[in-house]
Amino acid sequence: MLPAARRRLCLLPLPLRHFTAAVYPTTSATADPTVFYLQSTCALSPTAAARAADSIRLASPESTAQASAVLDLLRRYGFTDAHISATVRKFPIVLVSDPVKTLQPKLDFLASVGINTPLLPRLVSLSPIVLHRSIQDHLAPLFESLRELLGSNARVVTALHHMPFVVRCSPNSTLNLVLPVLRDVHGLPPEDVSKLVAVHPGVIMQAPHRLAEIVQAVKDAGIEPGEPMFVHTFAILSKMKTHTLERKYALYQSLGFQKDSVALMLRRYALAMAISEDKIKENVGFLVGRAGLSLEDIVTYPSMLVRSLESHCRRCAVLAVLRKEEKPEGNHRLAVVLVTTRKRFLQAYVQPYQNEIPDVFRAFNGEIPFEGFSVLE
Template identity: 60%
Template structure:
């Protein structure tokens, strides 16, 4: 075959003009993509392999596509991102291929500036069939979320959901609802907290539910939804590493389970922060493991906040104020406003150092 092809080339040589024209067209395309679509020269060179925009005077289709996007409120950044990810869109028919998809999104309540964001993140939807993809996808979301306004709210949080087949979303919901018995109200709360749950595969959902049940929380428990939303952000190895950190400080399995049940956010902090916070609370602030288990939200507060509050307590104890006999663990977990009211504002007149300590001007060295 190769020999035959070579003979044909010898018999019918390709004019050098062909290569010159092709090279010129590619250069013109790169120039158009840079000057009109905002791509960098390197991005434009890559995109030019997918689309050809010829010399001035024959860029009508691409110009019409860009004009259509602007009519729907696309920003220049939206246009650049869309063309960068999906350059062939410039060769699409703006009236027959693109506008029907944009009109469909408008019909379900998508407006500017969400239009441009949705398309720039998932431009492939512009080449998906409405009846085969968008209609069943929105029907599925409508069944789960109840209304188009709720769908739009979810789209703002996870715009890439438009890429997913509706069958995958229904399978995820069915796993939660039918396999694990999540009630419709719980499902609605869960999706509001963590919209991405509708994109979790069944195996991942089963894994998260198993961890929650091992902690002692079942569907129907008010904490189930919040625990699922938090644990869904972490893979099993990450969660196990955090458990290992707690064990290194002497916490046992029941301690960790109690902290999770009381405050699921205690597992949302990084391993490094858990190490530093627990070391501070036990080593410098003098808390016991039992007190940390009782107030697990102290793990989510910043070390700076703990240092300042402990410094305030140190000043009050130095001055012999009765309020300093209050239990420190309870003082560390209240809101900033509550702490300031109870321990700073009430004493700043006769003990000015409490204000300085609260501002971080007096370092805490430990009790």
């Protein structure tokens, strides 16, 4: 009886609202032809498609055909589906742009100065507004200035590989303002300005007051414009906000370093200021607390702070094994051992003993934990 009753219930008609929801699970958003096109053809999420649809309309076969022509053009220049999705999400107007008169001339110009696949689609997808920049008023003057500064199209392309968004930079209001400030106000030699832009192109988008802050921070570390380490240190500090740098100084001082010692570390190895605060605390704690080094050792070899904690543990474990076996290498100066290259470490401390003392190789692979040198004593 019960199965038959269930079959009869299944034959009863559903209320209209349930039938509609089951067969036509549409919403007002997916009913919009523009939203549908953006989702199905450009792989935008429903939220991104709805947002993009606020600025463009693809309500006719003609407008859809033009959008498809734009996508075909981008694919001919090496754009993947991911590049197209990112470009349309950031700059939906590209779909209603004239592919022949508006877009192709910009793509051709970029290709003519050496920006080809894979850089071209990456550059455009990160800064798609470049497709609406004037060649005469923006792109050509920008690349001419960069080429004059860096010396060749190839070096310009290399710089843009590091920071593609520089292509948005206005040659008149930004590029030609920043470079004279570095040269004439802060005293950087022209060749150093060129090097700085080559290693950190984003500097040309910095505001004058921000440039002054970075220059002062480098000077506070005891490095003057024109000195060999100035460009390298400037490039690293320019990626850090002023309050972040101040917090790093305070952290090092809280760990026992004098302020002058922190400045000395910055002079010797600027990347010591670029690592995270957690890594600073972990490495200093290990090097001083477990490995037995002094703060002076760290100041002398600040690159130790950038190495991974795992690498330090494994190398110390290897030295502990060698000390236990009374091998002379086990008593080499620890600070020097920790900053040597991996290849050199293997050649000097592991390979000569891997057959005689198998524990050396096990320690290097992390199979023997480092308990501290005081355990041996």
